[in-house]
Amino acid sequence: MIKKFIILSISISLVILNLSGCSQKVKRPKLIVQLSIDGLKAGLLERYDKVFKYGFRKLLDEGLKFTNANVDHAVTVSQAGHVTIATGDHPAKHGIVDAAFYSTINNERVLVDCVQDSTEHILGYPKSKGVSPRQILASSIAGWVTDNDSKSKSLAVGTGYISSLLYSYKKNSDVYWNMGGKYLTSTYYKNKYPLWVQDFNDNILPKIKENPEVWANTVPEKYRGLSRPDTAFYEGDKIHTTFPHSINDELGDLLKKSPERAKSIWFGWTPTSDITTLKFAETGIDSMKLGQRNTTDYLAIILSQVDGNSHYYGPMSMEVFDILVRLDKAIGEFINYLDEKVGRDNYVLALTADHGFPEVVEYKQQQNKFARRLKKDEIENFFNTIEKSAKGLSDLSEERNNLIIKAAKKFDFIADVYSYSELSDKNNSTDKYLSLYQNSFRKDRVPRLPLFSLENFGTPIGKAGAMVRMEEGVMINVDVDTHGSVYDYDRKIPLIFYGSSIKPGINKNEAHIIDVSPTLAHIAGVPVPGDTDGKNIVDDNN
Numbered sequence: 001m002i003k004k005f006i007i008l009s010i011s012i013s014l015v016i017l018n019l020s021g022c023s024q025k026v027k028r029p030k031l032i033v034q035l036s037i038d039g040l041k042a043g044l045l046e047r048y049d050k051v052f053k054y055g056f057r058k059l060l061d062e063g064l065k066f067t068n069a070n071v072d073h074a075v076t077v078s079q080a081g082h083v084t085i086a087t088g089d090h091p092a093k094h095g096i097v098d099a100a101f102y103s104t105i106n107n108e109r110v111l112v113d114c115v116q117d118s119t120e121h122i123l124g125y126p127k128s129k130g131v132s133p134r135q136i137l138a139s140s141i142a143g144w145v146t147d148n149d150s151k152s153k154s155l156a157v158g159t160g161y162i163s164s165l166l167y168s169y170k171k172n173s174d175v176y177w178n179m180g181g182k183y184l185t186s187t188y189y190k191n192k193y194p195l196w197v198q199d200f201n202d203n204i205l206p207k208i209k210e211n212p213e214v215w216a217n218t219v220p221e222k223y224r225g226l227s228r229p230d231t232a233f234y235e236g237d238k239i240h241t242t243f244p245h246s247i248n249d250e251l252g253d254l255l256k257k258s259p260e261r262a263k264s265i266w267f268g269w270t271p272t273s274d275i276t277t278l279k280f281a282e283t284g285i286d287s288m289k290l291g292q293r294n295t296t297d298y299l300a301i302i303l304s305q306v307d308g309n310s311h312y313y314g315p316m317s318m319e320v321f322d323i324l325v326r327l328d329k330a331i332g333e334f335i336n337y338l339d340e341k342v343g344r345d346n347y348v349l350a351l352t353a354d355h356g357f358p359e360v361v362e363y364k365q366q367q368n369k370f371a372r373r374l375k376k377d378e379i380e381n382f383f384n385t386i387e388k389s390a391k392g393l394s395d396l397s398e399e400r401n402n403l404i405i406k407a408a409k410k411f412d413f414i415a416d417v418y419s420y421s422e423l424s425d426k427n428n429s430t431d432k433y434l435s436l437y438q439n440s441f442r443k444d445r446v447p448r449l450p451l452f453s454l455e456n457f458g459t460p461i462g463k464a465g466a467m468v469r470m471e472e473g474v475m476i477n478v479d480v481d482t483h484g485s486v487y488d489y490d491r492k493i494p495l496i497f498y499g500s501s502i503k504p505g506i507n508k509n510e511a512h513i514i515d516v517s518p519t520l521a522h523i524a525g526v527p528v529p530g531d532t533d534g535k536n537i538v539d540d541n542n
């Protein structure tokens with residue numbers, strides 16, 4: 001009884017504290033900044049902590065760091081992760097369950113790309129294939145901000161193809177990503193490039209690309225032992241695995257034939273493009289006066305070199321280490337720019353990632369850890385065998401689905417296969433992975449990952465409405481390294497809030513990727529739709 005009373009009195013005093021907190025005038029940030037580093041796995045910033053002096057240093061020392069942040073869906077592909085960050089909803093709700101998924105059209109499951117849209121094209125390129133966010137089924141923070149005040153603006157810029165599109169579903173938005181060495185958008189968003197974008201593309205970018213830099217290692221000599229050794233037999237094209245990387249060595253033939261193309265590709269492969277995206281964001285802040293007016297604006301920046309080079313060299317490679325050292329400096333300059341233009345207390349920033357990354361299979365094997373690379377033949381044999389077991393039956397028939405699942409489960413690299421009915425039954429929680437799979441599944445959209453044919457890029461399992469879980473450590477041979485699984489290595493991500501009212505600290509509670517946007521919106525005083533899956537996780541008096 002006494003104990004109860006004490007608890008009650010504590011909660012009353014907390015209520016009083018909260019009420020008194022409310023009566024004070026809260027200073028709201030004028031700019032929300034979402035900084036997403038594609039594919040940055042949890043722990044890498046800590047591993048290289050000693051080397052950071054600028055941007056990451058500030059975020060690590062002065063930010064509120066969540067040390068147990070997770071992606072809560074099974075299909076840890078970039079598109080699903082970015083839309084989850086932006087909307088605060090699981091893929092099951094926002095609809096981007098995979099980069100390509102099986103939609104039911106005329107009683108047949110058909111593989112559909114998550115952004116392709118034949119009614120649009122890339123602005124300035126009338127013959128190009130179009131993209132739009134029309135298949136995103138939930139509102140995102142960019143929309144919450146601009147719906148809250150008609151003066152508010154949002155800008156999303158990204159290095160990787162369509163990366164920024166995943167952050168904004170609204171027409172008339174400013175959304176640009178690097179494509180062929182220029183920052184472009186879809187006709188869905190605009191019918192004319194603003195002058196500042198045109199100027200950046202026509203006058204600034206050509207100078208950056210004209211003299212392609214030799215990509216040299218800038219990691220200080222004494223810290224190089226923190227990553228894997230620079231040279232590893234399984235990296236990249238297996239030939240150019242060592243610094244310095246140069247366009248002459250790696251794109252020499254194309255450089256002779258088509259120098260402009262070679263230089264644009266090189267730009268897209270190297271850290272220069274991420275650094276340029278940050279400069280492009282600064283130009284946007286200046287031109288659109290983001291965070292400098294009497295309202296709240298939103299800015300999303302998506303950097304993609306860590307992802308691209310983790311696919312090619314692995315997350316523990318010297319190449320990814322060097323990218324992080326360069327980003328430390330570039331993000332430091334960007335934060336200085338924000339401090340100067342917007343003011344230290346006038347913005348709030350979240351650094352996070354859309355997914356993590358496994359170690360390269362061969363690296364794990366060298367360390368006597370279990371890892372297995374599924375070769376093309378093994379995958380095609382798997383699909384042929386399970387197809388044979390259900391020959392002649394229609395795609396949506398239950399008999400076929402059961403036969404396919406039964407046949408698939410016999411393979412030693414398959415841990416489990418979840419049927420359409422298991423995935424549809426939200427009350428079924430016998431398996432710790434099942435709820436993560438359910439977050440990646442909709443009755444009308446079945447993901448393709450993590451296992452698909454390398455010949456036709458489809459899967460009879462997804463077509464049957466089911467989802468496969470491979471054994472931990474198993475990877476299909478699409479790249480040197482691939483994410484997309486349900487396991488911790490793909491689901492653990494960094495999460496740091498910084499700026500405005502944020503006090504430095506470490507929070508060890510479980511945090512979730514769906515909480516990023518609701519938290520940023522809460523801090524900025526922007527209403528979050530009531531049915532959003534995520535919630536605010538930063539205490540007002542943090």
Ligand SMILES: [Zn+2]
Nearest residue numbers: 038039078354
């Ligand atoms: Zn990604």
